[in-house]
Amino acid sequence: MTIKYSEYPDEKGHFGDFGGVFASETLMHCLEELNQAYARLKNDADFLAQFNHDLADYVGRPSPLYLAERLTKQCNGAQIWLKREDLNHTGAHKINNTVGQILLAKAMGKKRIIAETGAGQHGVATATVCARMGLECVVYMGEVDIQRQAINVFRMKLMGAEVRSVDSGSKTLKDALNEAMRDWVTNVDDTFYIIGTVAGPDPYPQMVRDFNSVIGKEAKKQFAEKVGGLPDALIACVGGGSNAMGLFYPFLDDSSVSIYGVEAGGHGADTDEHAASITAGKVGVLHGNRTYVMSDDQGQIIETHSISAGLDYPGVGPEHAFLNETGRATYVTINDDEALAGFHDLTRIEGILPALESAHAIAYAQKLAATMRPEQSIIVNLSGRGDKDVHTIAALEGVTV
Amino acid sequence: MSRLAQVFARLSGQKALIPFVTAGHPHPDLTVNIMHDLVRNGADVIELGMPFSDPMADGPVIQQASEHAIKQGVGIEKTIQMVKKFREADQDTPVVLMGYLNPVECMGHERFVQQAKSSGVDALLLVDSPPEESSELLQQLKTNDLEQIFLIAPTTTDARAAMICEHAAGFVYYVALKGVTGSADLDAESVNKDVKKIKQHTDLPVAVGFGVKDAKSAVAVAEVADAVVIGSALVLALGACKDSNEASQVIANFIKPIRSALDSL
Secondary structure (H helix, E strand, C coil): CCCCHHHCCCCCCEECCEECCCCCHHHHHHHHHHHHHHHHHCCCHHHHHHHHHHHHHHHCCCCCEEECHHHHHHHCCCEEEEEEHHHCHHHECHHHHHHHHHHHHHHCCCCEEEEEECCCHHHHHHHHHHHHHCCEEEEEEEHHHHHHCHHHHHHHHHCCCEEEEECCCCCCHHHHHHHHHHHHHHCCCCEEECCCCCCCCCCHHHHHHHHHCHHHHHHHHHHHHHCCCCCCEEEEECCCCHHHHHHHHHHCCCCCCEEEEEEEEECCCCCCCCECHHHHCEEEEECCEEEEECECCCCCECCCCCCCHHHCCCCCCHHHHHHHHHCCEEEEEEEHHHHHHHHHHHHHHHCCCECHHHHHHHHHHHHHHCCCCCCCEEEEEECEECHHHHHHHHHHCCCCC | CCHHHHHHHHHCCCCEEEEEEECCCCCHHHHHHHHHHHHHCCCCCEEEECCCCCCCCCCHHHHHHHHHHHHCCCCHHHHHHHHHHHHCCCCCCCEEEEECHHHHHHHCHHHHHHHHHHCCCCEEEECCCCHHHCHHHHHHHHHCCCEEEEEECCCCCHHHHHHHHHHCCCCEEEECCCCCCCCCCCCHHHHHHHHHHHHCCCCCCEEEECCCCCHHHHHHHHCCCCEEEECHHHHHHHCCCCCHHHHHHHHHHHHHHHHHHHHCC
16 A cells, blocks of 8 residues: 555644654643644645745745755765755754744744754744744753853844753753743643654644745755756755655655655764664654654663764654654664764865754765766755854864864 | 552542652662551552653652662662562552653553553553553553553643543542642642532542642642642652651651641541
């Protein structure tokens, strides 16, 4: 039987065995309200017109689809096309989702916005749209991440957001998400929670995917215009997986297109230090949905490692878990050192500084392109720019900036 | 008749006291003694927290107790073993395991249910597993005469409350406030109003928890409810105990006034 991927999730928010609503009872009613509001607005002409207008004039869309000719030449195989999400306002794909969710929050009459952030990109994207809309914004961020990402913390504060330090658990992204959930349970009447990735309880995985699917829709159209037909392969990095779902979703029912999600291999998926939930995790329940999680034999969530803070998450969006199980997408890993090499290659050969997250996708594209023919094409989601990572890279190379 | 049903039948209108403690807190060696002390001082049912790394419905006190317990190697399987040990000397007091779904998933529903049953566990309360997502586990629990306790919150609609009551067993747990465990003061008047509404949907006893912290707040909600759950305040009081004697003293001081206040109703 052919699976019609565009029809998922089902009415209960399930992607096959994954997804669902594993939330506290206090949140069940507001998730239901959110579900109804989203179901109504996602096909509403005025809402979509406003969303598309904001994407064009505020975010700067469409983002270009760029043929990386020198990188292609280096790999001596398939053409490598880059979807330039790094050129969006705030420097990454994250803004597509926050622009959409803030409109939803407004339509639902919510006065207060909360968000979680790891590296700070989603926090910045949320603070940005809150500043524009004049809404109160509280961002939860792990104590460890606050230290690692001082510049993004300052950016959020400049835009008027309050950044609350989270010192529970591992003091990183997963704990920030827990703390945001606790805030939401407490302030459920007037607060809208903008989740930054395709995880969380239904409807978040589908909603964040839909707002980001502008990436794939544009890429499909641009490719048809520039090359004709469909690309042979898509590649994107996967932490929670929102940039990847955004690129993949419009192509899921095009069976000729191979799809690759690149997880963070850290020091190696066979070591204890990585963030490859699909490749090396197991099925579990975390942050409101059933998916692959990194946990120990007692079901405790374990700390992950990646050179890239944005991929450093012990779960993954449930739709990715589903695509892995059905075989529609293939999930691979790229280790820290390979991602770093990809970062340097793109910077030196194309003059584009990719985010360390996106550098994982670049590194895998280099490998894959070399096995393909010159008349074939790959679209890589260049999900963010690397300016935020220059301190990390300088520190690794012993350079004082 | 299940142990829970027996307790509520025996009480026949008197109010049940349900203390919550986190397994392994303040020390794994103390937990079984703490459970016996709770019963000795007037607990009718014990809620035993299974430590989880990401307790998103819990406030700081229970978060820290869980972190502390995990560091001392206590997880779902050791928690079940503690119940087994408790059962060696107490066949009558129901034990409800409270926690989050991932450890249960990780253990596997079947293995969890078998071990829980053979160790003398009576019921399971999972904060992040509403009835809609519980059908498979619920089936396994029922087959083994274990009960799944469900929560109803101030935000739960009347229609939803009716649906939850349909699936509920043991007792219905009303969350007294919008917030995490151990939050600020509850509003007894609105709690009592909501509990009355729940009672229109079910004949099961209704327990009230989240925000109950002493004799005064316990009495205020027990006016309408059948049972009160006290967690964070007790866990906080136990935190500094270094040995069994200290824990016994803390429990006596904490539980007795609440017991006698409830009995005076």
